[in-house]
Structure formats: structure tokens, C-alpha cells
Amino acid sequence: MEAAARARLGRRLQEAVGARYAFVDPYEIRLYQYDASPETALPDAVVIPGNAAEVAAVLRICADEAVPVVARCGATSLAGGTVPVEGGVVITFPRMDRILELDLENLRAVVEPGVVNLSLSQALRPLGFYYVPDPSSQGACTIGGNVGTNAGGPHTLLYGVTVNHVTGLEVALPSGELVQVGGRKAVEATGYDLTGLLVGSEGTMAVVTKVWVKLTPVPPVSKTLLAIFTDLRSASNAVSAIVKGGILPAAIEMMDQLSIQAVEAASHAGYPLDAGAVLLLEVDGIPESAAELTERMGRICREHGAREVRVARDEAERQALWKGRKGAFSAMGRLAPDFYVMDGVVPRTRLPEVLDAIGAISDRTGFKICNVFHAGDGNLHPLVLFDAFKKGQYEAVLAIGDEILKLCADAGGSVTGEHGIGLEKRENIRYVFDEDDLAVMETVRRVFDPSGRMNPGKLFPTGRPAPRTEPQPPGGRRPAPAPAQDEVWV
Amino acid sequence: MTTGSTTSIPGRQVAAQERQGLTVDGVIPSRVVHPQDLEEAAGTLRLCAQAGAGVVVVGGGTQLRLGAPPRRFDVALVTDRLDRLLEYEPADLTCRVQAGMKVEALQAELGRNGQWLPLDPPSPDRATIGGMVAANACGPARARYGSVRDWVIGITVAYPSGAIARAGGRVVKNVAGYDLMKLHTGALGTLGVILEVNLKVQARPExxxxxxxxxxxxxxxxxxxxxxxxxxxxxxxxxxxxxxxxxxxxxxxxxxxxxxxxxxxxxxxxxxxxxxxxxxxxxxxxxxxxxxxxxxxxxxxxxxxxxxxxxxxxxxxxxxxxxxxxxxxxxxxxxxxxxxxxxxxxxAPCWRGCARPPARRGRWSSPARRPS
Known part of the structure; x- marks a missing residue:
């Protein structure tokens, strides 16, 4: 964008939201060039609206100026979902972070998009309720962003993902019009389920300004069990047996040997270093049912070759069992300076063969690959370990990622279970959808966004590779920002 | 009721005895098609689009009165021959079914493995899976188990152009592409004809x-x-x-x-x-x-x-x-x-959150969402 046009855009945005909350200064906008993915791109302007009307006003200006719009909340996207790859205006929501309404009678809350996921649940807990979807970044990511990517988390196995917990949205359309779809009631009344369509549309149709979410009563108890296996295959088979046997755990997480070694070194969670795999299982329920199910799951694990089963007797022990899992991503820093995380999904029963194939890729290429993942729903998170400063490694790792996603798609799965397509996988989407499928989606998109200005360059294949950002010297080091907190996990 | 030349409209004449089952709000189609596969269904839609004929898709016929009366209804596309269970892997808790499969027939198959689809639309002996999705037909167990949208993980739809397109997939967790399953759920066949549905299933309660x-x-x-x-x-x-x-x-x-x-x-x-x-x-x-x-x-x-x-x-x-x-x-x-x-x-309030119609035929939803 030309300097004059950018200055005019900045002025107009400032008129809409106040001088303090819109800026085009090259120094100030630098913060908004990245998210948790390796790629970066500078926006032309950044705006921080204070309410829905201001969002609508911003969108009207953007329509008038014909510039792209990228909504960004916590910027925790691992797929480059909020990187303004075609420039334009980044709208960000730290000022719109209020819980507007709690309706416990009807199990609903109305929140603004900038509400941090965890703070919503923290606000609800004392009342005996919580908001179920718990993406790993829940301490930083927001409900608005969760809506954009249809975020998941470890507890989606039993309770479903974001879309199952959102009953309505207020959105600003690209034209600058504010509309409400759905609302308080369960989404099954009459009319098209536009709420369901917009959730997970990655900001390519509209900008969310208000969200109606379902509240869920907090389960009386959660019981956690750790099962230690000598190999991945028997652990995978145990998962299938548990699920098929009629038990629906709230979470089933798995770690392979390499991850166990890293985790043990970092957090001393007490995992045996020679274990081939550990399973972390959690059931929610009343004390009687949780105790019985834990018993049954332990038995199934032993029948499938678990050499040891540990059950947490109290909350402190439960936290100790989860500690290793939650610290898994951070622990990777002990093995390599960088990692590249993927988000493939395969049918549960195909887990053993896909994990074997990933192991074979690791052997062939020489890159270590850790597997820490949501085994219950077949959502893999292979972590390829590398060093971005060694020439050619990043390219090699991207090629490995591509190969693994193809593997997942060929096994009847998907290229993304919860991170979204974003920028990262916009070409990989072809592994699961053909031209006709994508054409229909493009048609739907154009209904909302005829000019294609909403988060352009995302979700749909462009035929061009994602713009590359060269690794920079320390200080501005990219890619793969190392998780800062102790408890970042995916 | 029919415009244009009837000869270019696909299907055969509606026989007298099937007329009643295909009538929607008093409007009777002139022709009926029972496609046997995806291609035939899509081909029918393409021909209808070329002929300017109005199409209403008919599953079990249990929810035909939903929505406003059709403005055009030339061809009834009946899914009764698309009634197979295509894939079912009990350990994955997923299945893929053709739209015309009866809800009860699917439940029986799942029941052999102690599993079920925890949805209970009315008249499951007649209602089809495709119709259940298109009409968003739920039963009283919805508050506990959720509604249709919570169980559909993938969909195959024929569009008026004759294109067949999929969305979602066969895995229980998937955010690739737009969630068009939601768009077709409850759309009453106004956007396309649902041909296949991928579903999550569950173990029957103990x-x-x-x-x-x-x-x-x-x-x-x-x-x-x-x-x-x-x-x-x-x-x-x-x-x-x-x-x-x-x-x-x-x-x-x-x-x-x-x-x-x-x-x-x-x-x-x-x-x-x-x-x-x-x-x-x-x-x-x-x-x-x-x-x-x-x-x-x-x-x-x-x-x-x-x-x-x-x-x-x-x-x-x-x-x-x-x-x-x-x-x-x-x-x-x-x-x-x-x-x-x-x-x-x-x-009398009912589980759809609105009064069930009295014995005489009435309508309990307002929008005019019939294909034209």
C-alpha cells in the first residue's frame, strides 16, 4: 500500500475508534506481523475497537478503501491464521474482553470475542459451571479466536469442540453490517445454521463481535490414570479397546518414547525412560462411576500389555500425572532448538500403522519426530525436531510435514484436527478436498465476502507456496518461537 | 404446474397410487426419480436445472410439511434406493451411510455392536438419515445427547449444477475447510440434495x-x-x-x-x-x-x-x-x-420449542425455504 493511502486509512480508522486505538506507524505495527506459526507478514494498519459498533465502522472503512481485514485475538494460531499475508487492516480485541451476560438458568453466557478462554471458565467455576473446550493455549487464546478456528483441546473427546458449545454469534459482515445469527436457544430452530457455518471459517467470512456459549455443569470428580506400555502399538490397541468397550473417557492422551525421555528430563514426572508409550486417561463423573471406570480402563490396559497402571488418588497426584503431558512441548527444547508441530487426524484404528509410517519417515530422513497427541480422537501432533540455523533443515522439515499430512489424509483422516488450515496448510487442503468440494466452499465464502477481502490467502489453495520468512539471527529469531510458559501444550 | 417442455424433465410420470406420498402441501409433482447412485442423483439435478424444473427431495416423507409450500414442484427425487450402510468401523465410532437409509435400519446395524446414534427423530421406521439431517429432526433425547449437528462429521451433496461435493470427513475431529454439514442440516434440501452422511456413533448406555x-x-x-x-x-x-x-x-x-x-x-x-x-x-x-x-x-x-x-x-x-x-x-x-x-x-409446547400443530395440518415453522 502506498504511504499516502496508508496515512489516509490510518486517519479514517482513528476517526472511527479514537486516535489511541488505530495506528499505521511501521514500528507500532511490527508486533502484529506474526502469530505462533513460523511465517510473518506486516499489516498496513492495526485497529483496536472497543465495541461492536466500532468493529462495524472499521469494516465499512475497509470496504470503502478495498483493503483486506484480518481479525486477530490471542494470535496463538499455529497455522498462520492471523498473519496478514496480504496486508490490510488487523483488527484486534483486547478491549472487547467482557463477559456480558451469565444466564445460569438456561446454561448460557454471552461474551465478547476478546474474552480469554481460561478466564471464562475461571469466572464460571465458583458457580459450578465451566466452558468445556480447552485448547492448549487456553491461558492466552480467546473465545473469538476459538470460534474462528473451531478450536478443540484434550477434553473434546467426550464433550465436542467449539462448534458444539456455541449457539449464536453477532458478526460484522465485510460490508460493515452487524448481524446476529443464532442466539440463546439451542441451535435447531428454523433457518440455516449460520452459526455452525461461521464457526471454524477462520475469519474468511465475517468478524465475530459477540458469542453465545453453552455452559456445562462441572463434573463432581475427574479421575486420572496413567498406563505405561512397552510399545506404541499396544497402547493404541488399548485405546481402541477402551472406546469400543463402551467407556467414553473425557480425555485420552498419548506420548511416545522420545517424548517421555524429554518430559522426564524436564519435569521428573516419574515416567520410566525405557517405556515405549504412556497413556493418560481421564474420566469425569460421580465418585462411584469414576472409580469403577478407572478400574475397568486399568484392566483393559493391562490386558493389552500395560506393564504398569497408576491411578491418581487425589487432586495433587492427578496434577502430577498431567504435569508431564502439559510440559511436553516445552520439554522438547531439551532435544532440539526448534520443533515443527503438525495436526493430522486419522481414524483411531489406523493409529498404529500411521505411527509406524511416521517412525519410518524419521528413520529415513534422520530427523527425530516426537508424538504427543490426543489418541482418543486420533488427532496426532507429530513434532519434528530440528535446528533452524542449520542450512536446509527448515525446508526439509516442511517437506516432512507435507508427507505426514498426506499420510493422514490417505489413511482416511484429515490434515487438521484443531489448528485450522490457515496459511500453513492452504495447499495441503487438496489432500482431502477436490476441485468441486473447494468450489462449493468458495461459493459459500463469496456469499458473505464477495470481494474476498476477509483474511485473504488463508484456507483456500492459491497455487503459491506460503511466503517464507528466513530464520533471523538471535533477537529476532524465527521460526518456531519457543513456548515461553512452562505449561504450553497442544 | 409444469412449465417448459415436460419431455426434457427427467424421471417418469408420477403414478396415481404414489401421488399421495409425494404431495407436499397439496402440490403434486408430475415426475418422480429414484436415483440408484450419486451420479444419477446429480445428473437428475443437472437436467432439472437445465429444464427449469423445481425439485423436492423426498426421504421417508415424514417431514414434508416443514417449510412453506413449494412454489415449484415438478420432480420428486426419492432417495429410497440409496439405502446402504457404506462403512462402519465400531472401534472408530464412525459410519458412512447413504441418505435413504432408514434411521431404524441404521440403529439395528449399530446395535449389533452395542452402539447407537443417540438421536431419536420421530418415526424412525420411515424417516431416513438424509431426511433427518435435512429436516434437522430431533427427538426428546436432544437435551442430553445434542442434536443432528453434533453427530454429522461429513456430508456428500449433489448441487443443482450436477456437481457432487463433499465437506468434513470420516474422522471425529476435523476442522479442514468450511463446516458445510451445518449449512445443510435443517436446510430442507434447499441448497442441494444430501446423498451421503458420515456420522459419529456411541456405545449404548450401560x-x-x-x-x-x-x-x-x-x-x-x-x-x-x-x-x-x-x-x-x-x-x-x-x-x-x-x-x-x-x-x-x-x-x-x-x-x-x-x-x-x-x-x-x-x-x-x-x-x-x-x-x-x-x-x-x-x-x-x-x-x-x-x-x-x-x-x-x-x-x-x-x-x-x-x-x-x-x-x-x-x-x-x-x-x-x-x-x-x-x-x-x-x-x-x-x-x-x-x-x-x-x-x-x-x-401444547413440544420439544422443538414450539407448539406442535393440531390434528389438522398446520405449520410450525415459518420461513419460506423451499427450492424454487
Missing amino acids: QSLTLQAGFDRAEQAAACALALTRQYLQPAVAAAVDRRAGASLGLDAETPFTLALRLEGYRTEVDAAAALVEEAVVSHRGRMRAGERPAELWAGVRDWVAPQDPEAVVLAAWVPTPSGRTAPSWQSRLRAWCRSGQRGPRR
Whole structure:
């Protein structure tokens, strides 16, 4: 964008939201060039609206100026979902972070998009309720962003993902019009389920300004069990047996040997270093049912070759069992300076063969690959370990990622279970959808966004590779920002 | 009714004996097609689009009156030959079915592995999976298990252009591409014809227990049911019925109102839930009622479309927010209704959150969403 046009855009945005909350200064906008993915791109302007009307006003200006719009909340996207790859205006929501309404009678809350996921649940807990979807970044990511990517988390196995917990949205359309779809009631009344369509549309149709979410009563108890296996295959088979046997755990997480070694070194969670795999299982329920199910799951694990089963007797022990899992991503820093995380999904029963194939890729290429993942729903998170400063490694790792996603798609799965397509996988989407499928989606998109200005360059294949950002010297080091907190996990 | 040349419109003439089953709001199509595969269905749509013919897709025909009357209805596309279970892997808890498969037939297949699709649309012996999705047909177990949108993980749709396109996939967790499953759920076939549906399934609950309680007043029964549905161990179904409705459902009612509850889950949970029910019933001035439940009670509640007895009332309390209103306003309407002494069937709330139509044909949704 030309300097004059950018200055005019900045002025107009400032008129809409106040001088303090819109800026085009090259120094100030630098913060908004990245998210948790390796790629970066500078926006032309950044705006921080204070309410829905201001969002609508911003969108009207953007329509008038014909510039792209990228909504960004916590910027925790691992797929480059909020990187303004075609420039334009980044709208960000730290000022719109209020819980507007709690309706416990009807199990609903109305929140603004900038509400941090965890703070919503923290606000609800004392009342005996919580908001179920718990993406790993829940301490930083927001409900608005969760809506954009249809975020998941470890507890989606039993309770479903974001879309199952959102009953309505207020959105600003690209034209600058504010509309409400759905609302308080369960989404099954009459009319098209536009709420369901917009959730997970990655900001390519509209900008969310208000969200109606379902509240869920907090389960009386959660019981956690750790099962230690000598190999991945028997652990995978145990998962299938548990699920098929009629038990629906709230979470089933798995770690392979390499991850166990890293985790043990970092957090001393007490995992045996020679274990081939550990399973972390959690059931929610009343004390009687949780105790019985834990018993049954332990038995199934032993029948499938678990050499040891540990059950947490109290909350402190439960936290100790989860500690290793939650610290898994951070622990990777002990093995390599960088990692590249993927988000493939395969049918549960195909887990053993896909994990074997990933192991074979690791052997062939020489890159270590850790597997820490949501085994219950077949959502893999292979972590390829590398060093971005060694020439050619990043390219090699991207090629490995591509190969693994193809593997997942060929096994009847998907290229993304919860991170979204974003920028990262916009070409990989072809592994699961053909031209006709994508054409229909493009048609739907154009209904909302005829000019294609909403988060352009995302979700749909462009035929061009994602713009590359060269690794920079320390200080501005990219890619793969190392998780800062102790408890970042995916 | 038909415009353009009938010769270019696909399908055969509608025979006299099938006319009634294909009539939608009094509009009768001239031609009918029973496609045997995806390509034939898509080809039919393409030809209809070229001929400018209006198409209505017909599954089991149980929900044809939903929506406004069709402005054009030349060709009925009947999915009855697309009735196969294409894939089913019990350990993955997923299946892929053709749209014309009957809900009951699918449940029977799943039942062999102790699994089910926890959706209970009315008339499952006739309703098809595709029709259930297109009509977003849910039953009373919705409050506990969610509605159609929560169980559809993938969809294959034929569009008017003749294109066949998929969305979603076969895995339970998937955010690749737009969630067009949601767009087609409840769209009444206005955007395309659903040909295949991928579903999540679940293990059948370990135990199912039906309890009944008697109440003197409707508000007591409703308040008790609402209190229970907000608990962690919420009932799978809660239905409050008056004496007349109870009689037609086979309930032996000595009190003016009966609250029937179905508890489902692990054995230990059901036992604990039963104890909670007793507490709630007593605190709402009701009485637990012993005795067998009539065999067809839940099917009767599920299929409660137009009461045989126009005075009878079924109050469905399984949805926290009937009519999308808050519970208190619903309760105040209920109180007003109780006081008024009017018992017209139009007043009977139902699980769709709106009054079920009386015996004469009526419409309980407004938008004009028929294909033109």
C-alpha cells in the first residue's frame, strides 16, 4: 500500500475508534506481523475497537478503501491464521474482553470475542459451571479466536469442540453490517445454521463481535490414570479397546518414547525412560462411576500389555500425572532448538500403522519426530525436531510435514484436527478436498465476502507456496518461537 | 404446474397410487426419480436445472410439511434406493451411510455392536438419515445427547449444477475447510440434495431406567423437570404429561400430571441419578409412582406429532429453553395456560420449542425455504 493511502486509512480508522486505538506507524505495527506459526507478514494498519459498533465502522472503512481485514485475538494460531499475508487492516480485541451476560438458568453466557478462554471458565467455576473446550493455549487464546478456528483441546473427546458449545454469534459482515445469527436457544430452530457455518471459517467470512456459549455443569470428580506400555502399538490397541468397550473417557492422551525421555528430563514426572508409550486417561463423573471406570480402563490396559497402571488418588497426584503431558512441548527444547508441530487426524484404528509410517519417515530422513497427541480422537501432533540455523533443515522439515499430512489424509483422516488450515496448510487442503468440494466452499465464502477481502490467502489453495520468512539471527529469531510458559501444550 | 417442455424433465410420470406420498402441501409433482447412485442423483439435478424444473427431495416423507409450500414442484427425487450402510468401523465410532437409509435400519446395524446414534427423530421406521439431517429432526433425547449437528462429521451433496461435493470427513475431529454439514442440516434440501452422511456413533448406555412421578399441578412437574435437566446427571428424557395425554401413552395416571423420566448412563450413574430424582420429586411436592412403564411410552412421546386426543397435552421439559425463551417466561406462560383452563392442543409446547400443530395440518415453522 502506498504511504499516502496508508496515512489516509490510518486517519479514517482513528476517526472511527479514537486516535489511541488505530495506528499505521511501521514500528507500532511490527508486533502484529506474526502469530505462533513460523511465517510473518506486516499489516498496513492495526485497529483496536472497543465495541461492536466500532468493529462495524472499521469494516465499512475497509470496504470503502478495498483493503483486506484480518481479525486477530490471542494470535496463538499455529497455522498462520492471523498473519496478514496480504496486508490490510488487523483488527484486534483486547478491549472487547467482557463477559456480558451469565444466564445460569438456561446454561448460557454471552461474551465478547476478546474474552480469554481460561478466564471464562475461571469466572464460571465458583458457580459450578465451566466452558468445556480447552485448547492448549487456553491461558492466552480467546473465545473469538476459538470460534474462528473451531478450536478443540484434550477434553473434546467426550464433550465436542467449539462448534458444539456455541449457539449464536453477532458478526460484522465485510460490508460493515452487524448481524446476529443464532442466539440463546439451542441451535435447531428454523433457518440455516449460520452459526455452525461461521464457526471454524477462520475469519474468511465475517468478524465475530459477540458469542453465545453453552455452559456445562462441572463434573463432581475427574479421575486420572496413567498406563505405561512397552510399545506404541499396544497402547493404541488399548485405546481402541477402551472406546469400543463402551467407556467414553473425557480425555485420552498419548506420548511416545522420545517424548517421555524429554518430559522426564524436564519435569521428573516419574515416567520410566525405557517405556515405549504412556497413556493418560481421564474420566469425569460421580465418585462411584469414576472409580469403577478407572478400574475397568486399568484392566483393559493391562490386558493389552500395560506393564504398569497408576491411578491418581487425589487432586495433587492427578496434577502430577498431567504435569508431564502439559510440559511436553516445552520439554522438547531439551532435544532440539526448534520443533515443527503438525495436526493430522486419522481414524483411531489406523493409529498404529500411521505411527509406524511416521517412525519410518524419521528413520529415513534422520530427523527425530516426537508424538504427543490426543489418541482418543486420533488427532496426532507429530513434532519434528530440528535446528533452524542449520542450512536446509527448515525446508526439509516442511517437506516432512507435507508427507505426514498426506499420510493422514490417505489413511482416511484429515490434515487438521484443531489448528485450522490457515496459511500453513492452504495447499495441503487438496489432500482431502477436490476441485468441486473447494468450489462449493468458495461459493459459500463469496456469499458473505464477495470481494474476498476477509483474511485473504488463508484456507483456500492459491497455487503459491506460503511466503517464507528466513530464520533471523538471535533477537529476532524465527521460526518456531519457543513456548515461553512452562505449561504450553497442544 | 409444469412449465417448459415436460419431455426434457427427467424421471417418469408420477403414478396415481404414489401421488399421495409425494404431495407436499397439496402440490403434486408430475415426475418422480429414484436415483440408484450419486451420479444419477446429480445428473437428475443437472437436467432439472437445465429444464427449469423445481425439485423436492423426498426421504421417508415424514417431514414434508416443514417449510412453506413449494412454489415449484415438478420432480420428486426419492432417495429410497440409496439405502446402504457404506462403512462402519465400531472401534472408530464412525459410519458412512447413504441418505435413504432408514434411521431404524441404521440403529439395528449399530446395535449389533452395542452402539447407537443417540438421536431419536420421530418415526424412525420411515424417516431416513438424509431426511433427518435435512429436516434437522430431533427427538426428546436432544437435551442430553445434542442434536443432528453434533453427530454429522461429513456430508456428500449433489448441487443443482450436477456437481457432487463433499465437506468434513470420516474422522471425529476435523476442522479442514468450511463446516458445510451445518449449512445443510435443517436446510430442507434447499441448497442441494444430501446423498451421503458420515456420522459419529456411541456405545449404548450401560443402563436405561424409566421413572414416573405424579404431580397435582403442571408447574410442579415442569419445575421439577427443569431442575433435573440442569444437574450433572441430567435425565436423557423428561416429559410431563397431563392425564389425558398420559392415558393415550398408556400411563396409568391417578394424578393430574405425570412426569416421566428416562435415566441413562453407566450403572452407577443411573443409580445415583435415580436417588436425585426422588429427592427432586419430593421437594416439588410430587410422588414417585411405582409400577411398570408402558412398553411404547418413549416411542409415543417421541412420535407425539398430532395428538389423537386434541385435548391432551404433553409438556416437554427436556429442553432448558423451550421456544428459545428463558425458563421463567416459559413457566409463566405455562401458569397462564393452567389458569386459563383452555386446553387447546395448540397450547401444547413440544420439544422443538414450539407448539406442535393440531390434528389438522398446520405449520410450525415459518420461513419460506423451499427450492424454487
